[in-house]
Amino acid sequence: MGPSRDRRARKACGVRTRWHTVDDGEFFCPDCGGDRNYRRRTGRRRLVVLGLPVLPRGAEDPVVECTACRGHFAPGALDHPTTAGLAAMLSEAVHTVALVVLAAGGAEARSVRETAVEVVHAAGFPECTEDQLTAHVGALGSGREVLAELELHDKLAPLASQLAVAGRESLLLGGARIALADGPYTGREREVLAAAGRLLELGAEDVDRLLAQARTPS
Template identity: 55%
Template sequence: MYAREPRGRSLCVIGIRTSWRTVDDGEFFCTTCGGDRNYRRRTGRRRVVLLGLPLLPRGAVAPVVECSACHAHFGTEALDHPTTTRLSAMLRDAVHTVALAVLAAGGTEARPVRQAAVGAVRAAGYADCDEDQLLDLIAALAADTGRLPGIGGGDAPAVFFGLGDPSTTLAIELHEALEPLAPHLAPTGRESVLLQGARIALADGAYCPAERAVLETVGRALSLDPDDTARLLLAASHAAS
C-alpha cells in the first residue's frame, strides 16, 4: 500500500523488509566480478514494516553469499567453486601426480622421459623441480616407503602411495588428485592434463601397456569419455612419431 505525496513521490506505507546478519566471511570466486573476492555469508529474516518501522516477523530467508566488492548475492553453493589461487594449486598437484604415475609405470631409464616429466611439472608451477627430485620420488615409491616427500620445497604436496598392488594405489592417487579438479575445468583443460601425461609417456617411443593403463585411468578420473581418451592418446602418438 502506498500513499501519494504532493511532489509525486511514492512513500511506502507497508511492505516487507529483510534484515541481514553476517555469520561468516572469507574469500571466494565471484562470477560477477570475474575473480577472487572477499565475501560475507549472511542470514536474513523478513519482517512487515509500517512507515519504515519493523513489525511482524515473516520468517527466515535462505542464506546468501554476498560479494564485498560488487555486493551481488549468490547461493551458498558459490563457495564450492575454488578460488583462482586454489584452482591453480589443484591443477599443479594434478600434473605432478600424473607425471609421477606415468614415470612409475614406464620407468625412468630414458632421459627424454625424465626431461619431459620435469618440463611438465615445472610448467605446472614447481619451478625448482629437477630430475633428481623426481628420481628420488620414484625410488621411494619403488621401496614402498609410504608417504613421499613433496617436490620443490616445503610448500609442495606430500604424495601417498599405500601398501598393496602398485597399480591399485596409483589409480587411487590419480582419482584423488583429478576427480575434485575435473568439474572446474573446461573439456579442453581436462584434455590438456591427459595430453601432458601422454607426452611424457611418448618421449621414449610408443606407449607401453602400463603407461596406457595409467593414462586411461587419468581419462576416467577426469570424466573423459573412453572414446575421447582413446582418440586423444592416438592423436598424441601420431604427433610424436
C-alpha cells in the first residue's frame, strides 16, 4: 500500500468529534490577545469507518472556541473580563474609592470634592458632578462608612487578580490624592485607604510607601 493510499485509509477510519454550540458571546481570547466572539461547545466522539459513524466513543470536555483563531480553551476562559468589561470595572472601582474617602469625613471640604470629581472624570465618568458624589454619600445614611466599605470590597476584590501592580497602585494613589486635598490624612482616611490596599493585594509596606508618595508634589 503506497503513501497516498495510507492517507486515504486514515481519513476514512478514525475517531471524529461532532461539536454542538451551546451558546455564544464575546470574550478575551488568550491567543488573539484581544476581545473576540466565542462559541461555547460540547462534543461527542464517534468511531468513523469509511466516512460513516459506527460506535460512540464518549463525550469531549466542553470548550470555548474563538471564532477568529479557532483556538479551543477551557470554560474558565470566560471568567476573564473583556477589555471593555475591565475598563468598566476599573472606572467603577475609582468611583467607589472616591466615595469611600468622602464618606470618611472629607465631603465637607470643597477642595476634596473637586479633587474627587477630577479623579472620577479621569477614570471614565466625565458626567459626574460634585452634587452627585455628595448625594451618593448622603444616601448611604448613618451607616455610610460601613456601607461604603462593603461597596469597596465588591468593586476592588475582583480587580486584584486582573490588574498589574502599577494599575492597583494607581487606583490607591487616586484615593490618596482625594484624602490629601484638605490637608494631612485623618486617622479614618488612613484606615479606609489601608483597607483598599489590602483588597488590591498590596502589602502594608507598599501602602505606606504610596501614601507617602502621594504627599510629594509631582
